[in-house]
Amino acid sequence: MKHTQKKNINSISNKANMPTVKVKYSIGLTLLLIFSLQLNAQKDRKLTFVGGARSILNNGRLIVNDSIPDTTTVKRNEGGYALIDLGVNIKPNKNTEIMGMFRIKNNFGGFWGSGVSFDVRQLWIKGIVGNVLRYQLGDLNLKQSKFTLYNHHADQIDSLPAIFNLQQNIVNYERFYMNNNTWRMQGANVDFGLTFSKFLKEINFTAFLTRLNATNFANVSDRLMNAYSVQLVKNNHLALTGHTNTIFDVNGTTNNKNLFNNSVNSIEWKYENKLKTDNAYSFAGEFGNSHYYYSADTLAPRLSDYFIHAFAQMKLKKMNLMATVGYLNVGADFRSIGAQSKDVNYNAQPVYFNRYTNTQVIRPTTLFDVISNENIYSRTINSNFMSGSQLFNNVLPYGLATFNRVGAYLKLNYKNKKELMANAEYYNLSEIRGQGTTALKQFAIYKVNVNVPFHKLFNLKRTLSIQAATNMQMANRKGNEAIEDVDLKMMQTTVGLRWEFSPNFELIGGMINQTNKGNDFSADRNAYTEVTYFQLNNYNLTQQITAVGLRYNFTPKIYLCALYQQSNYQDKKQNNANFKMNQFGLIYNIIL
Amino acid sequence: MKYKIHLFALITLALFACRKDKSKVDGPSITEIFSDFKVAETFKCSKDSVNFNKGETAFFTARFNKIVKWTITIQGNTSKAVKIINGESKVIDASNSSWNGSTTVFPMFAKEFCLAKLTIKDVTDSFTTNVRISNTKKLEGVIVADFETGLNAKWTRFAQSGANMDFQIKTDAFAPQGKSYLNMAGTVNWDYLIGLIDFPANAYSAAPTLPLPTNPESVYFNCLIYGVNNTNTSLVLFQFKEDENGDGIINANNEDEYDYQITVDWVGWKLISIRYADIVTLVNGNPAAAKGNALHNPDKIGKISMLHLANPNNGFASSKLDLMMFTLNKPLEP
Structure with a gap:
């Protein structure tokens, strides 16, 4: 047996660290300037300055189509901000690294103190003890398994055209969604690995402790997350991982003796092998259970349930095809705050034209906000239950960790050497326990996503690619009484274009259309996540965003782009007044 | 052979994991919530007269065909003191409408007759009953x-x-x-x-x-x-x-x-x-x-x-x- 060697801190796979410069794109229809500094980038220097900067100018217009003309709302919005993230990376020795990053932000119109804010954007220390144990203190980007701690991004569109990705990537940077599916947390993380010559190939151990919320010294106790994972790698084919994740109130941090606890335990497995034909197959999955309770509240339920997720995957190399068939079973009382926290907070108000109509009602959260509004996104997990939106994901609002779902899914992924890509997904799910009735809802998701790189298919010199996708969700219930019936459909279509019509000049464009039609019930839940009431929602809603832009690429990392975007919100049920938002902007983007 | 074993294990696991939990239903009945409101048992007070000074309590009763959000407003005829009790249920009984003589809107209650009025959200009709306070609540402390x-x-x-x-x-x-x-x-x-x-x-x-x-x-x-x-x-x-x-x-x-x-x-x-x-x-x-x-x-x-x-x-x-x-x-x- 020997320790896994960690020769230098630079060799650490840095899952808890944010890259030095990650601003790859910026908001469409705004003027965006990004540049970054990386001084003394040589590996052996002890002091490195890292950072980035961004400037945004907004030019937007709101058009409200209400039964009573809206004479109250200010219809134009021009503004923006400039910010700089300046970080100092210190390596006092080869096994220690310290990072501190400050943000200076100035809203346009303010100067010398007015509108200027100073924040600490990130602060961490990491290193290696005895060439064996890696540790990190401070800011951490963490994930475990899909059922213990995972940012599912359940409501983000996973087939966004490139022009909308400009905006989505700003959200990702601002909310630290830098390493896929992680949550930004604060605490301490340690991990180490052991390798063996017999019986086992290696054992990897990871543990962390983070603080979710601080005590107010009166009635809100300190709430922590304590988790660890142990991975046993038998050989190149088989690996088993055990996860434990516990969120708990710390006794004694207040006089409140009613302490919350949510623990999730699971085992993940993966077996993969190759066939003689050069094809490969794998079986993988996870099963486990959860417990959710308050120690002294007699009104609070003690919820316990289990889940199973298993899938088989076949890679057919000659056909460039990968097929996956999976089974999902997540109990109605399965609760995992780490995996069931949502990135989109639908209770947050949009800051851009946040009120409208003569009565100044709050503008509903729309497709435009989900794509580009960083203010509705959460930085870290929420220690309370977060509700979802029936408009954006009614079937799996918490990703695979959505409770009360059982069923199967099928995925087909095709990608050839010329990067012609086609993906298809089908989910067929059902509730396990009825909601307000013994009748169960049935769910289905159909997804198709195609990317055609004509320039590679026909050996063109310049880029010409088209991307198209559709996502259809359905929820149905045939109730015992007609009032219990549910029939809700969501259809989302995206189309994107990227055409280099002259050397380094690109035309980029995209369109997203989403319709929600039908009825469904949404559950009101109390603080213990119990259903207390149902609201009947009727939808006949169409949302559309169209964007077109011209981009000049100075280098692969420097470009200038002009964009125009229109978004349209039409609610035929008149639950909310119809409106349009038009925006124009310029993007200047540099990554050093 | 291994492939078949794993496939068999997967199918077995899936079959074992199949479950429908029809014995339980989450939340109140949708049929009840969205049916028309009806009173199944009229609104009453458990006592005609109550002596709060002796630690007695009074409670109200009523029953409906569905879960509703209700409010009982008790007002003293002389003092104009008000006690408000809110709830959300299908049944009003001692568990959710008990009154120990306390006050929500001051002044405090006196020895007097009171009118209790039951109002229900989204229902235009209201229901009333009377109760007499023979002695007021004792202040302990x-x-x-x-x-x-x-x-x-x-x-x-x-x-x-x-x-x-x-x-x-x-x-x-x-x-x-x-x-x-x-x-x-x-x-x-x-x-x-x-x-x-x-x-x-x-x-x-x-x-x-x-x-x-x-x-x-x-x-x-x-x-x-x-x-x-x-x-x-x-x-x-x-x-x-x-x-x-x-x-x-x-x-x-x-x-x-x-x-x-x-x-x-x-x-x-x-x-x-x-x-x-x-x-x-x-x-x-x-x-x-x-x-x-x-x-x-x-x-x-x-x-x-x-x-x-x-x-x-x-x-x-x-x-x-x-x-x-x-x-x-x-x-x-x-």
Whole structure:
């Protein structure tokens, strides 16, 4: 047996660290300037300055189509901000690294103190003890398994055209969604690995402790997350991982003796092998259970349930095809705050034209906000239950960790050497326990996503690619009484274009259309996540965003782009007044 | 062969995992929620007459065909006191509508007839029933001042000589409890202090400290304060001065004083309650370190000072005070 060697801190796979410069794109229809500094980038220097900067100018217009003309709302919005993230990376020795990053932000119109804010954007220390144990203190980007701690991004569109990705990537940077599916947390993380010559190939151990919320010294106790994972790698084919994740109130941090606890335990497995034909197959999955309770509240339920997720995957190399068939079973009382926290907070108000109509009602959260509004996104997990939106994901609002779902899914992924890509997904799910009735809802998701790189298919010199996708969700219930019936459909279509019509000049464009039609019930839940009431929602809603832009690429990392975007919100049920938002902007983007 | 074994294991796992939980349903019945409202059992009170002074309670009953959000509003015919009970259920019974004579909107109830009115959300009809209070609720705790018998001779009263000054006990229909209360008003443009009253422990017993238990977690201080409409904001400051060595002398330099300052920014009577353990030491309105043993000792309170304050630049300020008292284990439920 020997320790896994960690020769230098630079060799650490840095899952808890944010890259030095990650601003790859910026908001469409705004003027965006990004540049970054990386001084003394040589590996052996002890002091490195890292950072980035961004400037945004907004030019937007709101058009409200209400039964009573809206004479109250200010219809134009021009503004923006400039910010700089300046970080100092210190390596006092080869096994220690310290990072501190400050943000200076100035809203346009303010100067010398007015509108200027100073924040600490990130602060961490990491290193290696005895060439064996890696540790990190401070800011951490963490994930475990899909059922213990995972940012599912359940409501983000996973087939966004490139022009909308400009905006989505700003959200990702601002909310630290830098390493896929992680949550930004604060605490301490340690991990180490052991390798063996017999019986086992290696054992990897990871543990962390983070603080979710601080005590107010009166009635809100300190709430922590304590988790660890142990991975046993038998050989190149088989690996088993055990996860434990516990969120708990710390006794004694207040006089409140009613302490919350949510623990999730699971085992993940993966077996993969190759066939003689050069094809490969794998079986993988996870099963486990959860417990959710308050120690002294007699009104609070003690919820316990289990889940199973298993899938088989076949890679057919000659056909460039990968097929996956999976089974999902997540109990109605399965609760995992780490995996069931949502990135989109639908209770947050949009800051851009946040009120409208003569009565100044709050503008509903729309497709435009989900794509580009960083203010509705959460930085870290929420220690309370977060509700979802029936408009954006009614079937799996918490990703695979959505409770009360059982069923199967099928995925087909095709990608050839010329990067012609086609993906298809089908989910067929059902509730396990009825909601307000013994009748169960049935769910289905159909997804198709195609990317055609004509320039590679026909050996063109310049880029010409088209991307198209559709996502259809359905929820149905045939109730015992007609009032219990549910029939809700969501259809989302995206189309994107990227055409280099002259050397380094690109035309980029995209369109997203989403319709929600039908009825469904949404559950009101109390603080213990119990259903207390149902609201009947009727939808006949169409949302559309169209964007077109011209981009000049100075280098692969420097470009200038002009964009125009229109978004349209039409609610035929008149639950909310119809409106349009038009925006124009310029993007200047540099990554050093 | 391995492939088949794994496929078999997967299918077996899936079959084992199949489940439908038809024995349970989450939440209230949708059929009930969205059906038309009907009364299955009329609205009644459990008693025609209730003596709250003896610890009796009354409750209301009704039954509907579905879960509804309901409100029972009980109003005294004479006092106009109001008690409001809210709930969301299909059945109204002792578990969710019990009334012990307490008050939601002051003044407090008197010996009188009351009308109880049941209203239901999204239902236009309302339902009524009557109940008589034969005796009012007993106030349990240590009463510092209810002003019913005038100023205690051992209290010390001081009022500035400003304009429109009033620092007197009044007996009129404003009284939220009993018949009297302390009216505090005036314009003092040179000082925050308008007036104060010291309540020394020896006004209540021969001992130098108040007869309270030792555990500050179990002791609550309560009072009723009235905010007057269209006047400047009053500050009511309570100072709890502990006589830690029991010598009958309050020494501000080496004995604890805990302060609770209330900004009266509402209109009407309001119940103020705070646990003694949650009261901090203030210096010029800011938290500061206690000067004695830094332990909350309710059993060592030697004197309570009540100060009526206002910003001297603002002009006339006014508020009213009644029913200063300590309760045990829970806030006052008047």
